Amino acid sequence: APLIHRLDYQQPAYWIRQVDLTFDLDPAKTLVTSKMQVERNRAVPHGPLRLHGEELNLLRVLINGAGVSFRQEGAELVVDNPPDEDFALEIRNTCCPDKNTALSGLYTSGGSFFTQCEAEGFRRITYFLDRPDVMAVYTVTLRADATKYPVLLSNGNLVETGTLDNGRHFAKWHDPFPKPSYLFAVVVGDLVTREQRIRTRAGKDHLLQVYVRRGDLEKTEHAMNSLIASIVWDEARFKLPLDLERFMVVGVSDFNMGAMENKGLNIFNTSALLASPATATDADFSRIESIVAHEYFHNWTGNRVTCRDWFQLSLKEGLTVFRDQEFSMDMAGSLSARAVCRIQDVRGLRAMQFPEDSGAMAHPVRPDSYSEINNFYTATVYEKGAEVVRMYQTLVGRKGFEAGMKLYFERHDGQAVTCDDFAQAIADANPGSALATRLDAFKRWYSQAGTPRITAHGEHDAAARTYTLKLTQHTPATPGQGDKQPQVIPIVTGLLDRHGAALPLDASGATETVLVLDQAEQTFTFENIDSEPVPSLLRGFSAPVVLDDGLSDAALLVLMRHDSDPFNRWEAGQRLALNRILAALRGGQPLQLSNAFIEAMRGVLNHPELDPAFKELALTLPGESYIAEQLDAVDPQAIHAAVMAAQQQLAAALRDDWAAAFEANQIQGGYTPDPVSSGKRALANLALSMLVLDARASGDAVWPGKAYQRFKDASNMTDRLGALAALVNAHAELAAPALERFHALFKDDALVIDKWFALQARAPEADGRVFARVKALTKHADFTLKNPNRARSLLASLCMFNPAAFHRADAAGYVFWAEQVLAIDAINPQLASRVARAMDRWAQLAEPYRSAAREAVARVAAKPDLSPDVREIVERALA
Ligand code: DPP
Numbered sequence: 001a002p003l004i005h006r007l008d009y010q011q012p013a014y015w016i017r018q019v020d021l022t023f024d025l026d027p028a029k030t031l032v033t034s035k036m037q038v039e040r041n042r043a044v045p046h047g048p049l050r051l052h053g054e055e056l057n058l059l060r061v062l063i064n065g066a067g068v069s070f071r072q073e074g075a076e077l078v079v080d081n082p083p084d085e086d087f088a089l090e091i092r093n094t095c096c097p098d099k100n101t102a103l104s105g106l107y108t109s110g111g112s113f114f115t116q117c118e119a120e121g122f123r124r125i126t127y128f129l130d131r132p133d134v135m136a137v138y139t140v141t142l143r144a145d146a147t148k149y150p151v152l153l154s155n156g157n158l159v160e161t162g163t164l165d166n167g168r169h170f171a172k173w174h175d176p177f178p179k180p181s182y183l184f185a186v187v188v189g190d191l192v193t194r195e196q197r198i199r200t201r202a203g204k205d206h207l208l209q210v211y212v213r214r215g216d217l218e219k220t221e222h223a224m225n226s227l228i229a230s231i232v233w234d235e236a237r238f239k240l241p242l243d244l245e246r247f248m249v250v251g252v253s254d255f256n257m258g259a260m261e262n263k264g265l266n267i268f269n270t271s272a273l274l275a276s277p278a279t280a281t282d283a284d285f286s287r288i289e290s291i292v293a294h295e296y297f298h299n300w301t302g303n304r305v306t307c308r309d310w311f312q313l314s315l316k317e318g319l320t321v322f323r324d325q326e327f328s329m330d331m332a333g334s335l336s337a338r339a340v341c342r343i344q345d346v347r348g349l350r351a352m353q354f355p356e357d358s359g360a361m362a363h364p365v366r367p368d369s370y371s372e373i374n375n376f377y378t379a380t381v382y383e384k385g386a387e388v389v390r391m392y393q394t395l396v397g398r399k400g401f402e403a404g405m406k407l408y409f410e411r412h413d414g415q416a417v418t419c420d421d422f423a424q425a426i427a428d429a430n431p432g433s434a435l436a437t438r439l440d441a442f443k444r445w446y447s448q449a450g451t452p453r454i455t456a457h458g459e460h461d462a463a464a465r466t467y468t469l470k471l472t473q474h475t476p477a478t479p480g481q482g483d484k485q486p487q488v489i490p491i492v493t494g495l496l497d498r499h500g501a502a503l504p505l506d507a508s509g510a511t512e513t514v515l516v517l518d519q520a521e522q523t524f525t526f527e528n529i530d531s532e533p534v535p536s537l538l539r540g541f542s543a544p545v546v547l548d549d550g551l552s553d554a555a556l557l558v559l560m561r562h563d564s565d566p567f568n569r570w571e572a573g574q575r576l577a578l579n580r581i582l583a584a585l586r587g588g589q590p591l592q593l594s595n596a597f598i599e600a601m602r603g604v605l606n607h608p609e610l611d612p613a614f615k616e617l618a619l620t621l622p623g624e625s626y627i628a629e630q631l632d633a634v635d636p637q638a639i640h641a642a643v644m645a646a647q648q649q650l651a652a653a654l655r656d657d658w659a660a661a662f663e664a665n666q667i668q669g670g671y672t673p674d675p676v677s678s679g680k681r682a683l684a685n686l687a688l689s690m691l692v693l694d695a696r697a698s699g700d701a702v703w704p705g706k707a708y709q710r711f712k713d714a715s716n717m718t719d720r721l722g723a724l725a726a727l728v729n730a731h732a733e734l735a736a737p738a739l740e741r742f743h744a745l746f747k748d749d750a751l752v753i754d755k756w757f758a759l760q761a762r763a764p765e766a767d768g769r770v771f772a773r774v775k776a777l778t779k780h781a782d783f784t785l786k787n788p789n790r791a792r793s794l795l796a797s798l799c800m801f802n803p804a805a806f807h808r809a810d811a812a813g814y815v816f817w818a819e820q821v822l823a824i825d826a827i828n829p830q831l832a833s834r835v836a837r838a839m840d841r842w843a844q845l846a847e848p849y850r851s852a853a854r855e856a857v858a859r860v861a862a863k864p865d866l867s868p869d870v871r872e873i874v875e876r877a878l879a
């Protein structure tokens with residue numbers, strides 16, 4: 001597949017303004033009739049009409065009702081001499097939903113029909129100008145068997161229904177908003193719906209519907225509540241109302257992504273939609289809330305204003321992730337609960353995006369080239385993109401950002417635009433701001449890949465009573481980008497005295513300020529500082545960078561105990577742990593936690609005021625992939641051994657405190673997934689896992705027994721899975737009977753069985769047992785590569801989230817990876833290429849892993865018939 005370059009963008013030679021689609025639905029052969037109003041684009045030179053089409057059976061092409069000569073060139077249908085004036089184009093073709101295992105285009109799942117058109121799936125339904133800058137008004141008629149497929153859905157408003165011959169029926173939908181083809185959707189099948197009518201602030205009535213398979217209706221209440229909360233929030237925070245009379249959400253079990261924001265007809269992976277206390281964890285509840293919100297927010301940021309081309313993907317994704325993060329924080333409520341959200345988001349960024357930014361797939365937030373766009377739905381485009389949007393808000397303030405959003409919609413509603421258009425709107429609404437005066441430099445966040453490294457060095461001048469902070473920045477080279485320019489980096493800063501009191505930073509008495517670093521090296525001086533302060537930098541993680549402030553353990557302890565910024569309190573604790581682990585790894589010494597660290601952790605665990613949710617985060621050690629990020633030559637086994645040793649010591653040293661925390665965080669009464677209760681459950685689960693871990697080392701049987709009992713008696717999935725995880729992760733003897741019982745209890749609930757697979761594949765490796773179990777589980781009757789959730793639950797869990805089980809000295813993990821990638825690629829290239837990315841960072845591995853990993857990648861790359869998806873990943877890895 002050829003490489004496509006951002007700078008080669010050209011407008012299309014034709015516009016399609018209206019589409020009238022008719023579907024005669026049949027799983028083996030669906031007939032699609034498409035009648036389009038086409039207009040020559042006079043802004044570009046006259047040329048042939050080229051339509052995209054993949055895996056289609058073409059039946060006929062008519063222009064203005066008459067046959068026309070055409071040719072098929074690769075995946076394109078070419079009409080060399082279309083009329084000069086506007087014309088009607090009619091195309092008939094068939095496609096085969098049952099054979100569509102790639103889950104892109106029109107496919108069947110559980111006997112119903114679904115579509116997924118982003119990014120380039122519409123061309124697998126019919127021939128079209130399948131690119132986001134071609135926006136059309138759609139009218140869609142669906143015809144299908146009335147008994148098998150009682151529900152017929154598409155975008156927009158329902159305008160007509162009726163019966164047909166042979167037991168068939170039809171529905172006709174009209175979407176008044178012009179949209180790109182990637183937002184088109186159809187759902188046809190046997191589904192049931194939860195409905196709710198609402199009246200918004202603006203006084204408009206709307207019908208909200210959540211469609212799922214029979215039997216799943218009681219698991220949709222949380223999604224409906226989340227949708228209503230999202231509608232209310234967007235109207236309140238950004239004055240963005242729901243613009244459709246009807247808003248539909250549908251769940252499907254076979255889905256490549258989390259969910260999809262089709263206009264008025266959002267389609268969700270059931271894992272991102274269905275929840276009940278008995279089957280979903282607190283984490284599931286909060287993930288569902290944020291994904292329902294995310295897709296709803298796309299209605300403005302993505303649908304009303306869309307992307308000109310796919311290089312601009314972060315225009316909608318970075319912005320919409322930022323919006324869903326803000327929403328989740330507002331829903332969480334208290335300052336501490338907001339900080340918990342922020343810490344979780346940053347942990348995710350560091351675990352997924354930082355490694356991406358320093359590996360073979362490193363790319364800018366707005367990529368410059370791709371061969372397969374599906375490979376660029378990445379943590380960089382999404383999560384780093386969201387951090388870029390957050391920096392706008394930090395630089396212009398919350399009100400300024402809201403004004404910028406308002407201007408963005410005033411200028412661009414109904415258009416397909418670029419990241420530059422967004423940047424310009426925010427800057428123009430805030431003239432003279434720290435952003436507007438540095439806009440060109442700020443936009444390097446879109447063009448430069450790699451995570452900037454900041455160093456900070458403070459000097460206190462006792463005589464002058466000044467404190468001077470010298471900041472430097474440097475962005476490491478990434479593939480294809482050797483030279484980097486300085487970035488614009490907002491660094492939210494405070495100073496503490498050595499007892500932890502916040503120091504005034506200027507005459508106004510403010511204790512926090514935003515330093516804007518925009519040079520390679522810069523100094524900032526604070527006055528009237530009597531003694532050496534402890535700097536608290538990058539509060540709230542105000543920029544997606546790596547900070548080396550050189551603080552001593554003593555200074556970190558001051559921050560951990562006293563910083564008014566909860567994020568930096570958490571960060572200080574993580575840094576203390578990381579310093580210990582890295583020192584052990586670099587020195588090749590066994591890890592020994594210091595007393596000061598253990599006492600600090602005890603202080604957090606027993607703190608009378610800190611929230612349980614915060615304690616749980618503070619007492620969780622840094623992840624193995626984040627630790628790997630800090631090292632030049634990564635030995636996953638050594639990292640795992642160090643983390644396990646640290647955990648074991650923390651478990652033993654705080655034994656009584658863990659037991660007290662476990663007892664103190666029991667919840668009486670019914671289940672609700674609110675932040676306070678879920679924080680208590682999280683801390684109780686962490687305590688339990690520490691107690692079981694410690695019991696294994698000491699041979700004690702009490703806590704494993706208690707964990708098993710709790711597992712059996714649990715009244716909600718969070719407690720049940722937490723207890724099961726405590727047993728499985730400690731490799732306790734009771735793990736096997738518990739796993740068996742869990743499977744028997746939930747054998748009919750696919751989403752819970754996914755958890756059962758994932759838990760086993762993510763367990764801490766011990767003597768190769770986890771890897772052996774994963775291999776055995778690929779033969780389990782419930783395992784299949786055809787369902788993406790199931791495949792990910794086992795394979796991504798092992799290859800991407802369990803480094804010590806995957807990276808083996810005997811290379812068996814890599815052999816397994818290669819086999820699985822090739823097997824999945826024959827079924828579903830998008831899914832295969834996700835799993836393929838487990839090897840992005842082979843070059844950072846230490847020997848013997850490095851050579852063996854490279855060899856496995858080369859073996860996959862040597863296959864001639866790889867999908868373009870996997871080919872791009874392995875070739876970038878080898879480049
Ligand atoms: N459906 C995916 C998302 O919402 C891609 N747009 O992020």
Ligand code: ZN
Pocket residue numbers: 294298316317320
């Ligand atoms: Zn999105």
